[in-house]
Amino acid sequence: MTDRTGEREETALASPPIDWIPILIPVAVALIALPLVGSFSTWATLTVAALAMGMIIFIMASGLTLVFGLMDVINFGHGVFISLGAYMSLLVLRPLMGWVESPSLALNIGVLVLCILVAMAASGLFGLVFERVIIRPVYRQHLKQILVTMGGLIIIEQLLHVFFGGSPITIALPQNFRGGLAIGADVIVERYRLIAVVVGATVFLAMMLVLNRTRIGLLVRAGVENPEMVEALGYRIRRLFVGVFVAGSALAGLGGVMWGFYQQTLTIGMGLQVLVLIFIVVIIGGLGSIGGCLIGSLLVALVANYTAFLEPKIALISNIALMLVVLMWRPQGLYPVVKV
Numbered sequence: 605m606t607d608r609t610g611e612r613e614e615t616a617l618a619s620p621p622i623d624w625i626p627i628l629i630p631v632a633v634a635l636i637a638l639p640l641v642g643s644f645s646t647w648a649t650l651t652v653a654a655l656a657m658g659m660i661i662f663i664m665a666s667g668l669t670l671v672f673g674l675m676d677v678i679n680f681g682h683g684v685f686i687s688l689g690a691y692m693s694l695l696v697l698r699p700l701m702g703w704v705e706s707p708s709l710a711l712n713i714g715v716l717v718l719c720i721l722v723a724m725a726a727s728g729l730f731g732l733v734f735e736r737v738i739i740r741p742v743y744r745q746h747l748k749q750i751l752v753t754m755g756g757l758i759i760i761e762q763l764l765h766v767f768f769g770g771s772p773i774t775i776a777l778p779q780n781f782r783g784g785l786a787i788g789a790d791v792i793v794e795r796y797r798l799i800a801v802v803v804g805a806t807v808f809l810a811m812m813l814v815l816n817r818t819r820i821g822l823l824v825r826a827g828v829e830n831p832e833m834v835e836a837l838g839y840r841i842r843r844l845f846v847g848v849f850v851a852g853s854a855l856a857g858l859g860g861v862m863w864g865f866y867q868q869t870l871t872i873g874m875g876l877q878v879l880v881l882i883f884i885v886v887i888i889g890g891l892g893s894i895g896g897c898l899i900g901s902l903l904v905a906l907v908a909n910y911t912a913f914l915e916p917k918i919a920l921i922s923n924i925a926l927m928l929v930v931l932m933w934r935p936q937g938l939y940p941v942v943k944v
Contacts, residue, residue: 626938630902637910645790650909656797658905659804660866662898664859664878665885666811667852673892674824675845677739678746681753682856682882684760686875688730689723689857690864691768696722697775704778712778716799716865723857730760731853735846757876764872773870781865800862807858811894824848884923888930890937899938 634651641647668682696718697704703715738756742748777796784792815821824844826834834841856875863878864870871877885904889896907926912919930938 623939626896626899629938630899630906633903633906633910637906637914640914641910646913648787648791649793650913651906652791652793652801653797654905654909655902656794656800657866657909658902659801660859660862661878661881661885661905662804662901663807663862664856665882665889665897665901666807666894667855667859668882669886669889669892669894669897670848670855671852672886673890674848676744677849678749679739679753679852680750680879681734681738681757681760682852683875683877683879684757684764685727685731685853685856686860686863686878687764687870687872688760688875689727689860690870690874691764691860692723692726692857693719693775693861693864694768694773694870704776707779709780712780715778716781716861719861720858723861724854725857727857727860728850728854731850731856732846734853735849739849761872761876768870768872770872775864775868775870777865777868796865800866803862807855808894808898815894820844820847881923884927888927888937890939893937893939896937896939 637650638644638647641650664686667685668679671677671679671682696715700715700718703711706712734756738752739749742752781796781799784794785798786792815824823834823839824847834844860875863874867874881904885897885900887900888903889898889900904923904926907922908919911922918925
């Protein structure tokens with residue numbers, strides 16, 4: 605009986621209580637916005653659109669929070685992997701345009717999945733080369749990391765110019781992802797935004813499962829806390845961190861595909877345009893925290909959408925103001941500890 609009691613006490617010590625306050629903040633923001641917006645249908649449309657946008661931002665930012673928070677690498681080249689993933693989708697869309705225009709839901713889903721797989725493979729491969737050539741010589745040298753990753757971003761952007769040209773490219777959503785769905789009498793939600801929510805939630809659950817329920821996730825988190833001990837146990841911490849960087853790059857490519865379909869226009873600088881927003885999300889959520897990254901993404905998207913509707917003139921500074929408020933309250937972010 606005593607042993608069982610001791611086991612329960614150890615379990616309680618090993619599992620700290622969940623901090624619910626950051627989780628409730630996006631809910632509170634949405635509820636506060638309802639009377640300000642006035643119309644329930646308009647509020648519901650803004651909220652669902654913000655959830656979709658927030659999930660796409662999360663996908664793009666989750667790779668950076670892994671690299672930035674767990675590896676202590678400031679990668680300003682992350683934005684170009686978003687652009688790269690978006691443009692890699694053209695390798696699928698152009699030869700399979702018949703699948704895009706087909707009324708078959710299976711073919712529409714198939715072309716989206718193929719776009720995602722190709723984009724993640726290409727971005728992950730470029731990430732491997734990027735880490736070996738550019739990042740590896742400047743580990744733990746933050747100023748040099750900023751300079752060389754910006755240089756790497758410019759180089760890859762120029763390569764995209766060479767292969768795809770500098771003009772914006774319009775892409776079409778698959779047939780069954782176009783238009784909206786009526787929810788109730790007055791609320792109409794775009795189908796693709798619902799798909800974005802599902803994809804984002806799937807990515808979040810998969811990352812939480814891998815990082816908290818698998819040996820690889822355990823080794824990564826242990827390597828962050830005590831790399832010498834992990835090396836002493838016979839594991840090569842450098843290989844683990846390379847894997848984290850490749851995974852973060854692949855997630856950026858996935859985010860690029862989802863963002864490209866969301867905008868339906870591809871530009872070379874599309875990743876760089878959202879890079880500042882992604883850094884804001886990572887800082888708000890807390891370095892290395894996947895849960896914090898998700899909440900930060902949703903919070904940023906909700907505030908941006910509601911502000912753009914209520915006061916368009918201050919919409920551009922709403923995210924900066926949000927970051928200042930959060931950091932004044934919690935200087936290290938919503939979930940400050942570097943763990944997931």
